[in-house]
Each structure stands twice: as structure tokens, then as C-alpha cells.
Amino acid sequence: MTAREIVTRIQQQLASQKINWRAETVDTFKAGDPETPIAGIATTGMATFGVLKRAAKAKRNFVITHEPTFYNHQDQTTALAQDPTYEAKQRFIKENQLVVWRFHDHAHALRPDPLVAGSARALGWTAYASTTEPRIYNVPPTTLGALAADIARRLKGRGIRVAGDPAMKVARVALGPGYGVPPLTATFDVAVGGEASESGGNSEYLADAAASGQPKGVILLGHMLSEDFGMFEVGEWLRGFLPDVPVEWIPAGEPFS
């Protein structure tokens, strides 16, 4: 089966789950020849150079990535044309007959969103999901400090950043992967997500809420620690309708040392 044939199968499966293919989407081939015969699939949060090397070694020459391959949301490469890092990555893809395809918009359209479900599973929160409110998890009452320590231990995160009073009480948590950290409101205690801008938003709201006597917390896992696990879920979903193609999860991992 070629990479293009696999993508057609994915589109058919999405249609059977009532998810129509969007006219405008970043879910396109990013590198390599779509007509390449595929030995195996690697799913990953991001097709970093390191992930591509591991995929080639494992003979998973079709890399399905959630985030960009070339460092910007649209994977525009004009400005990178003479760049040695970009050139080395493209050369490696060609030499190893890899194909890279992005699965972002339509992955988030699946229900449940595998990117949320994957993080919840990695955090051990699946059973705490609210049945009525999307993205809300009613965790056993704890403190922000204890919750953060538990998360760091489960995800083995070195660079997980937390804002808020470690002693604050926590029972209701909102979980949003990637750049979709849920905006803090009065209705929950802590927002957990990937990455966010400190320009206004939750950063400012948290400080203002604390100053007016309403403690809030934010836990930023980092983009990959919040979406790699979702691409494991996507791999399981692919296995369901692509029984003849080996599927392996190759997480990009936390970039920070």
C-alpha cells in the first residue's frame, strides 16, 4: 500500500464516523513521495529530525505527525530554502524514502478527541472525566503542589511549569492539549495544557484572581508532553482499520533537558 492509499483509507474511515474532509486543512503531505510503498506507520506528536531517524531505523517509513515538520503551522518552506538544518532534514527524508503526513485538524475532530483522551490516560484521569462537561476532570481533592508532583512523576517531565499557590485546593481540572490550554474561569480550579502565551490570558487572569481572593492554577506540560500521548491513541485507531500495516508510536518527547 502506498502512503496516498493509506490516507484515502483514513479519509474513508473519517467519513464513516461522520467527519467530512475539510476543504481547508493543514492535514496534507509535508515531505517525501506519496506514491512510496509503505512498510510501516509511525505516529508522533511531532516529526522532529530525531523522530524521523528512529522511524527510519524501525522501518516505519510513513510518519504521521500531529504538529508541523518544518517549524511553522502551514509548513511553509520558502524562508527555509537555504537553511542547512532544513536541507539536512529533507535529504534524510529522501534518502530513507520517508513520507511525512500531518494529521491535526481531523484528529481533533474525532470524538472523543484522541489528543485529550491520550493525555487523560497518561495522567491517570480517564475515570475522572465529567460526563456532562467536555474537558473537565473531577480529580480526588488534592493541592496544586501534589497534583503537579504527580503529573511530573507520571509524565517524567523535567520542564513542566506551574503557576499558582502550591497549597491551593484542587478538585476540578480543565484539560486542553497543545496550544489549547482552557481559559481559566470561576467554574474550575486548574487549567492543564501544553503551552500558552504569557501575554494577558491565563497568566494575567491567574494573578488577578489570586489578588482578589480566588486561587487558580495553571500547569503547562509543554506541547509534546500534552500531545504525544494522543498520537498513541491515533495509532490504536489506525490499527482498527489498517490491520495489515504495522503501526508504531514514536513519541517526540520533551525537547527540554
Added chain:
Amino acid sequence: MRMTRRAFVQAAAAPMLVAPQQAPPPLVELTIAHLVGRIRAAVGPWREKTIDGFKAGDPSVALSGVAVTVAARLENLRRAASAGCNLVITQEPVFYGANDEPANRASDAVYLAKKAYIDQAKLVVWRFSDHWSTRQPDPRVVAIADALGWKDGPGNDNIYRVPETSLSSLMALVSKRLGLRGGMRTVGPPDLRVRTVLVSPGTTDLASTVARLKGADVVLAGEPREWEVVPYVLDAREAGAAKALISVGRIVSEEPGMRACAAWIRTLAPGLRVEALPVSDPFWNAAS
């Protein structure tokens, strides 16, 4: 809030710090709008499209003092009021959105409390971000270099030549001088040799990083996106380049620049009370 007679006399009697050919400040009551007019005239051409401008309060009132901060959080608004400053100049938004629109927080208690405080304390909030951060050389870059003791730079590319060091020693220096808690994150090995540093506060964008990192060992970043500059540096390392990234967070990266902004505003209105209100690293690390 009116300027007291004593403050007014002090302001009028203060020594001149401006060039002698410039006219002395007029001996009439200075309003907030007057001071902002002076800042706008001094900073250069005003953009048609900008996020800079008044976000709250009535600028026609007499100016009692200026509080300059990277983020006009409720805590800093209170500090400004108790220091006798009725103008708050902020780099980052005061109302949660990039355009200072509270959006779906418009009926939220936290927003309403902040708005009520501003009204009750008769504060005026003016945002000063676009025009401040596009001055040349970038005052945010120069202020970070000053805090780190670097003299040889920035040139046109915001790169500094620094006394040769290792990545781990550079991290320790940055952490100490910029007052980091858990906000620092690094890509690259601790023993990497460092002679040149690209200083890129705020949103550390991909285009300038790709163009400039060729001439530097490390990019000292504010808020690099984790699908842009972060994997670019990671991949550069994987491709064999001895590069590294230190990310300190947006607020920490802009903090020295706003202290410099306070000092600059002092030169525009000698004798005026100008306070720099700090915002510290909001983050701690989950694993420690």
C-alpha cells in the same frame, strides 16, 4: 487625582536632564494626556494600527505619577495607587486579550473586580508595547544585556559576543540575574561552549531565529513556540550544529526592558514620580 502643590513645586524645581536647547516643561499642570503626548512624540512615528493606547480611565486628569510595568496585574495597580501614581504604563494587556478585550470574561468576577478597582482608584492604564519594542536598538535586548553584564553588542542582529563560557554557566548567570524560578527551559548540552548569544525577548519568532542563529551559539529566548523555534533548535542539533536555546518566558524576558522604559520616561518629565513595578517569574517547576 490632582497633583499636590508640594509635588508640583518639586517637579518644577527638579534639575533638567534634557538637552539644554529643549524648552523646559511648561509651568502648568501636566495631565496624563500631556505626558502620553510627550512619550508619543519622543518614541517616533505613531503607527496607524497598534495595540498601544489608553485601555482604561480618563486621560484628561492631572498626572500624579507614573507606574511602569510589564504586566498591569491587579496587584501592580494597587501598588501604583498606593505609590501615588495614577498613570499605569503596561507592556502586556490589562484585560486578558491581545487587544485588551475581555471577550467571554466580560461578565467574570475577576474582570469586574479589576475594572471596579481601576474606576475606584481613578487610575488610567496606557499600553506601550509595539512602539517601545520596535525602537532600535531594541531596548528590551539592551536591558537584558545590561542585566547580564554584556557590553559587546547588539549590532543589527541582536547578537552579543560574551566572555567564553559553558551553557550551564550561562544558565546559572541568566537564572540569577533575571530572577528565574521554574520558568527556565533549555535545549542543548550543559558543556556546550558559548561565545555568542542571540538575545530574542518576547515572542521569539522563527524567521529571525533562522536568519540569525547562524551567527550565534545560543538563542536566549522569551516565549519561543514549541512548534517553531524549539524544534528548529532541536533539529539543528540533530543535524550536527552546536546550537542551544535558553527560554526564560515572556514576562521575565520583557521585565528589564520595562525598567529601562521607566528610566527613559524619567528623562521626558524630570521631577515626575516614575516607579518601575516588577513582575517576577510566575512559574515554578513541577518536578522540584
